[in-house]
Amino acid sequence: MKSFLQPESVAVIGASSDPRKGGYAIVSNLKEKFSERLYPVNPGSREVCGLPCFRDVTDLPEAVELAIIFVPSESVPDVLEGCASKGIRRVMIQSAGFAETGKRGLELQNRCKEIAEKANMRLWGPNCMGIVNGCSGMVASFIRTDAWQGRLRCGDVSLIVQSGMLSAGFLVQIMNEGYFGVSKACSIGNRCDVNECDLLEYFRDDPETAVVAMYLESVSDAARFRKAVTALNKPVLLLKGGTTSRGAEAARSHTASLAQDSALAEGFFRQIGIHRAFDFLELADLTKAVTLWKGKTGGKRIGVVTFSGASATVATDHLIQQGMEVPFLSEQCKSALARIFPSWAEIENPVDLWPAIERTGRMSAYRTALEMIIDDPCVDAIFVHAYVDSTILAPLSEALEVLQRTGKAAALWVIGDASAIKMLRTRVEAMQIPLFTEIVRAVRAISLLAG
Amino acid sequence: MKSFLQPESVAVIGASSDPRKGGYAIVSNLKEKFSERLYPVNPGSREVCGLPCFRDVTDLPEAVELAIIFVPSESVPDVLEGCASKGIRRVMIQSAGFAETGKRGLELQNRCKEIAEKANMRLWGPNCMGIVNGCSGMVASFIRTDAWQGRLRCGDVSLIVQSGMLSAGFLVQIMNEGYFGVSKACSIGNRCDVNECDLLEYFRDDPETAVVAMYLESVSDAARFRKAVTALNKPVLLLKGGTTSRGAEAARSHTASLAQDSALAEGFFRQIGIHRAFDFLELADLTKAVTLWKGKTGGKRIGVVTFSGASATVATDHLIQQGMEVPFLSEQCKSALARIFPSWAEIENPVDLWPAIERTGRMSAYRTALEMIIDDPCVDAIFVHAYVDSTILAPLSEALEVLQRTGKAAALWVIGDASAIKMLRTRVEAMQIPLFTEIVRAVRAISLLAG
Structure with a gap:
């Protein structure tokens, strides 16, 4: 496989000098990597992407490690024979028009296979x-x-x-x-x-x-x-x-x-x-x-932290339907959380942070709640929901930093402004917290760790 | 309800002069609409958002059509009594801290209800x-x-x-x-x-x-x-x-x-x-x-047009799982489609346009295929999949214009460059074609019309 994935020399049979064609793109793409030992082949061209073009694969100066074929399917067997006689052992057929098109295409594909087997050649593709x-x-x-x-x-x-x-x-x-x-x-x-x-x-x-x-x-x-x-x-x-x-x-x-x-x-x-x-x-x-999540652990028991009762409710529905649990929090965790909530608030998992946000601010509410919940032995992994716009971006990502202290996996589901979401994504994913805009994705992802 | 949804005069009880507070935002928002007959009420302020602030609801110059209350929950019953004595008949309580917080909150909420009933007042909310x-x-x-x-x-x-x-x-x-x-x-x-x-x-x-x-x-x-x-x-x-x-x-x-x-x-x-x-x-x-889709019709039999065999396959899986059908096309439609495909291509629903795109170009392939399929009596609605980037945006949206000729509903599922997708969305949705980035959404949407 290494000759396919990291070849030292490549020929492109069906190279084209027309920039609109795939046969041009293949050469142009490879040129970004290969400063030498890249050979376009096409009887009708003298040059492709500034490289001298060969008339036939048999004219190449070496038996390349990989040959890529991008000619009409009917011509592929002949090209393969040429590759075989040149001693090329790895060939990738990118052309379509083989078994996927019906009986005639299948016959063509089988002919290619026979040629390759005889020549002890590995084939990638076609199509x-x-x-x-x-x-x-x-x-x-x-x-x-x-x-x-x-x-x-x-x-x-x-x-x-x-x-x-x-x-x-x-x-x-x-x-x-x-x-x-x-x-x-x-x-x-x-x-x-x-x-x-x-x-x-x-x-x-x-x-x-x-x-x-x-x-x-x-x-x-x-x-x-x-x-x-x-x-x-x-x-x-x-x-x-x-x-x-x-x-x-x-x-x-x-x-x-x-x-x-x-x-x-x-x-x-x-x-x-x-x-x-x-x-x-x-x-x-x-x-x-x-x-x-490499190095993080999960499990069935999910701690849910949101800023909204509706999202707490719907997230819980989705987690339960996915086979997860939304466990009651430990007494220790709840009494620690009580410090950021107004006295009238009922504190339980899923945690609707809104009363705490009103009381102590968004950043402090999220940070404190997450700090408490990651240490709760009743919780295996954390599901966080947040609203984000340009003004909230910085304090929110700062608050989420506490999640780096734990080996428990956390998933973040966000709604809000698209460009702020994009910036938040970069920041939190550098902290091993995947960001999702779809609640079902966040839920499915976190369920993967529950085995 | 009209007094709630389109009031002529509004009082905001719990108005605040602190721009970080909700009691400020309510007044500031309403000011965009009301040039007069908007009354902030707060005993501690003389002015809110440039409007004179009233000490108490009973001091208002008129019995407003709608009063909005945003004070701590414990104070709400007193405020309601004030509204009642002023003759206000529509009150919206935006404050939280009622039945959602437990027994004490429920009692508070019931007290509000009693006051309202006695005064022949309609209540919106709380929370x-x-x-x-x-x-x-x-x-x-x-x-x-x-x-x-x-x-x-x-x-x-x-x-x-x-x-x-x-x-x-x-x-x-x-x-x-x-x-x-x-x-x-x-x-x-x-x-x-x-x-x-x-x-x-x-x-x-x-x-x-x-x-x-x-x-x-x-x-x-x-x-x-x-x-x-x-x-x-x-x-x-x-x-x-x-x-x-x-x-x-x-x-x-x-x-x-x-x-x-x-x-x-x-x-x-x-x-x-x-x-x-x-x-x-x-x-x-x-x-x-x-x-x-107002004025459009749908049904179980979905015509699928894509540029990729993999998306044709997965879209078909999702449609079938959602109870739809992906019917065989009429002979007439297939022979019309044959004109844009190479001779080796097998043409059937789901239609993988790629060979036609290679042969006649993207715009012509999509346009011709859609033209044929909307007229096929075997098809009730159309599911289109496309890749979009800045270079493809214009020809693609032009090709999709043919869908305006039919009364059959069409859904568009796209992948590609996010900013091009955003521009395409505006264009196609003006043509009554909803654009989706999630395949499951496009499928669920189109299934709604199948009854």
């Missing part, structure tokens, strides 16, 4: 977006250069997605919104050879990967998958496409994935300890939480 | 945020002036919320993010007299109200509620707090609402045709969709 390595800066993909340039953030989350276009859009959103830093983002498409198991096995010993998030439409090999996930011993999150039979039909024409029994799959994933997400932003939010 | 009238510009609430000034947008959605603080934050978010324009936002708190039924009955004949969205922790009077909702004959959306027993306990200490049987309540709400939401942003998103 995929390629690889984005957030730490090395290698972007081996037709994603537009301006969509990622200056936005890549190295992190310890690796992604495996069985999708082409969406993974590009999804990745751009993750980078733009600062969900988490990315180690390797791998789009595996029809996975006629390299599949999620190869990558899971590689990530086990990859020090740059601490968490794996996946979008899959089926599992290639259940036994090997189980073994790989177990051996990985790192958190795995999964969005599974095609959980309904109609959705599975769509998946078939997307990545030629065969439907699997949904109920069976649910049990299987649960058994091997995989966290499930059910849409793309949920996958991003839960992955963010898991990666931020 | 509430008051009223924001988005069309007349009257803000009778302690919400900070800078939180709403310049942001009020008149619309035809009226809100009834049984909550104080959150309704303020929620309202600010609705206004900031431009979810929908607001007719009357009513925070009814402990509703010791005026309740949701009074307002529902009033909204029936209110030409400024076309849709009602509510947050309630219990229903005051089920028989009257049923009658009011049925007579209203306008769409009603409801977020119910306290659907779990632990959540209901929290609700009790919030607005003194008694728990009601959850399963019973579900059946009741369904029976009278109320749309349910389960959190605050969902309530906002669904309300937005309902108000935008």
